[in-house]
Amino acid sequence: MQFINQMKLKFLSIPANVAFARVTVAAFASQLDYTLSDLEEIKVAVSEAVGNSIVHGYDQAPDYYIEIFATLTADTLEIRIKDDGKGIENVEKALQPAFSTDAERLGLGFVFMHSFMDSLKVESQPGNGTLVIMSKRVGASIAQISTEQ
Amino acid sequence: MQFINQMKLKFLSIPANVAFARVTVAAFASQLDYTLSDLEEIKVAVSEAVGNSIVHGYDQAPDYYIEIFATLTADTLEIRIKDDGKGIENVEKALQPAFSTDAERLGLGFVFMHSFMDSLKVESQPGNGTLVIMSKRVGASIAQISTEQ
Amino acid sequence: MHLDFELKDNTLIVRLSGDMDLGKADYLRNSLEAVLDQQQVNNLIFNLAQVTFLDSSILGVLLGRYKRISKKGGKVCIVEPQPQVRRILEMSGLFQVMEEFPGEDIALKNIG
Amino acid sequence: MHLDFELKDNTLIVRLSGDMDLGKADYLRNSLEAVLDQQQVNNLIFNLAQVTFLDSSILGVLLGRYKRISKKGGKVCIVEPQPQVRRILEMSGLFQVMEEFPGEDIALKNIG
Ligand SMILES: Nc1ncnc2c1ncn2[C@@H]1O[C@H](COP(=O)(O)OP(=O)(O)O)[C@@H](O)[C@H]1O
Ligand SMILES: Nc1ncnc2c1ncn2[C@@H]1O[C@H](COP(=O)(O)OP(=O)(O)O)[C@@H](O)[C@H]1O
Numbered sequence: 001m002q003f004i005n006q007m008k009l010k011f012l013s014i015p016a017n018v019a020f021a022r023v024t025v026a027a028f029a030s031q032l033d034y035t036l037s038d039l040e041e042i043k044v045a046v047s048e049a050v051g052n053s054i055v056h057g058y059d060q061a062p063d064y065y066i067e068i069f070a071t072l073t074a075d076t077l078e079i080r081i082k083d084d085g086k087g088i089e090n091v092e093k094a095l096q097p098a099f100s101t102d103a104e105r106l107g108l109g110f111v112f113m114h115s116f117m118d119s120l121k122v123e124s125q126p127g128n129g130t131l132v133i134m135s136k137r138v139g140a141s142i143a144q145i146s147t148e149q
Numbered sequence: 150m151q152f153i154n155q156m157k158l159k160f161l162s163i164p165a166n167v168a169f170a171r172v173t174v175a176a177f178a179s180q181l182d183y184t185l186s187d188l189e190e191i192k193v194a195v196s197e198a199v200g201n202s203i204v205h206g207y208d209q210a211p212d213y214y215i216e217i218f219a220t221l222t223a224d225t226l227e228i229r230i231k232d233d234g235k236g237i238e239n240v241e242k243a244l245q246p247a248f249s250t251d252a253e254r255l256g257l258g259f260v261f262m263h264s265f266m267d268s269l270k271v272e273s274q275p276g277n278g279t280l281v282i283m284s285k286r287v288g289a290s291i292a293q294i295s296t297e298q
Numbered sequence: 299m300h301l302d303f304e305l306k307d308n309t310l311i312v313r314l315s316g317d318m319d320l321g322k323a324d325y326l327r328n329s330l331e332a333v334l335d336q337q338q339v340n341n342l343i344f345n346l347a348q349v350t351f352l353d354s355s356i357l358g359v360l361l362g363r364y365k366r367i368s369k370k371g372g373k374v375c376i377v378e379p380q381p382q383v384r385r386i387l388e389m390s391g392l393f394q395v396m397e398e399f400p401g402e403d404i405a406l407k408n409i410g
Numbered sequence: 411m412h413l414d415f416e417l418k419d420n421t422l423i424v425r426l427s428g429d430m431d432l433g434k435a436d437y438l439r440n441s442l443e444a445v446l447d448q449q450q451v452n453n454l455i456f457n458l459a460q461v462t463f464l465d466s467s468i469l470g471v472l473l474g475r476y477k478r479i480s481k482k483g484g485k486v487c488i489v490e491p492q493p494q495v496r497r498i499l500e501m502s503g504l505f506q507v508m509e510e511f512p513g514e515d516i517a518l519k520n521i522g
Contacts, residue, residue, distance in 0.1 A: 005160070005161055005163060005165065005166070006160065006161050007158065007159065007160040007161075007166075007169070008157075008158070008159040008160070009156065009157070009158050009159075009173075010156065010157040010158075011154075011155065011156040011157070012154055012155050012156070014154060015431075015432045015433040015434075015435070015436070016154065016180055016433045017154070017156075017433075018431045018432045018433050018465075019176075019429055019431055019433055020156070020176050020177055020180070022431075023172070023173075023176040024158075024172075024173045024176060027168075027169050027172040027173060027176070028169055031165055031169070037494070040463075040494045043463065044463075044465060044498065047431050047432070047463075047465040048465060048466055050432075051431070051432040051465060051466070051467055054432065055432065055467070104470055104474060105466070105467070105470045106466055106469055106470050106473065106502065108466040108469065108501075108502055109466050111501070112465075112466060112498070112501070115501065164319075164320045164321040164322075164323070164324070165321045166321075167319045167320045167321050167353075168317055168319055168321055171319075186382070189351075189382045192351065193351075193353060193386065196319050196320070196351075196353040197353060197354055199320075200319070200320040200353060200354070200355055203320065204320065204355070253358055253362060254354070254355070254358045255354055255357055255358050255361065255390065257354040257357065257389075257390055258354050260389070261353075261354060261386070261389070264389065
């Protein structure tokens, strides 16, 4: 599928940038005919992924960078969210509902990404950062999940 | 001055991205205590600079990239807008009100950037792209202008 | 983009809305030129009440249409710009050639 | 961030507003803990009527406070979440431990 637009965003790993990241991706996505409810879902997915990079990937250290690559085709948004943080030991386990390595958290981040986007793919290795790839079609359907380690 | 936040945005030289760019920079800037009117002014300045890169820098070719670097200190937003387009022959002339190399245009882009931001600096050479550096303080004052070629 | 045209006694009322920038300049210019080519239009009224943002590429489109209309002795007016848009129009000097009115009716009366 | 607390008969009403995410989670958690440390609070009501966005880090803060309150036999309620926020709460299973009410008054009555 030919892409019609493309952007790349890089920003510091500070909690204030969770809001910045989701507003930016939503502004980009709004070039397609998404419903407001679709855009809300995209915002949640972006917030969860960026939040994870800050909290888990970088253990809240504020001086690292997170990158987002987004591509629009005629009917689909693809988002890649990348950190160079500590990575995930067991991606399959991490994707399970209610699994969290942090007692204060609920283990729902990936659940929301999976529910609100049409596809979710997580590439990660301990020590090698994490890449979350998600896509959402305009006029969406059933979600697909796949893992890679 | 120590920066408190930083972002970098790269996107295709298509007219739809003028809106995307200004919304993104405004979302970033809103982490400081700007008034709504300040944010409107920042939006105009970004639109003019990005529009210039598309129209003049790349002569409307849609497959080039524009980059924005933005930095926040405690009281100032600095924005750098960069293209690798054809560059400007005479920056001093280009900055003059009502000067335009395009009969269809008004030559007001730099006037708006200058009026709405606290500082404006343009670095450009024929064949070597254009870099526009602008800044705006929270609770702003009188504009400064400087050129470099 | 939502563009709304209405022709009243050879005056074309153009109602713009939303954020107007380079991304919409070509579409606006082409639409206006098409109407001016096909219809007998003496005067132009731009109703900007619903416009939330406007940059210099749109000013260029407005001024371009002014040149076409004024060549044949017609008038171009601006109706109800919001404050932030009004400021841009003011700084551009557009009000030196296009009069501003607080409503379409008043603009129509003054043109007629 | 605007946080509004009101203590009524040992029930703490917490009114949140705007976009609630990781950027506000620490501040919310710390503020709540401070109030719970200093006041005699039996029950908690989260009024979410003005909340426009909510992510899982905020759910974590709400659930953490539930654990503290329920340990001493207290109740935690949710008041008037907007549809998109309600959906997040529903998917999280939070409604299994926190009842939802269409207003603060009704919540207060049911707790009392
Ligand atoms: N970017 C990341 N870097 C490192 N670990 C991550 C990252 N994202 C997720 N994880 C791991 O996956 C687990 C599950 O993530 P998630 O479903 O979002 O739940 P939560 O964030 O509430 O723990 C996390 O607890 C963490 O161990
Ligand atoms: N990014 C750029 N690349 C090349 N030339 C530029 C660029 N920005 C501005 N210029 C030149 O400077 C002139 C003045 O710019 P400006 O004040 O924005 O007015 P306008 O865009 O209406 O022509 C332009 O006509 C163009 O020749």
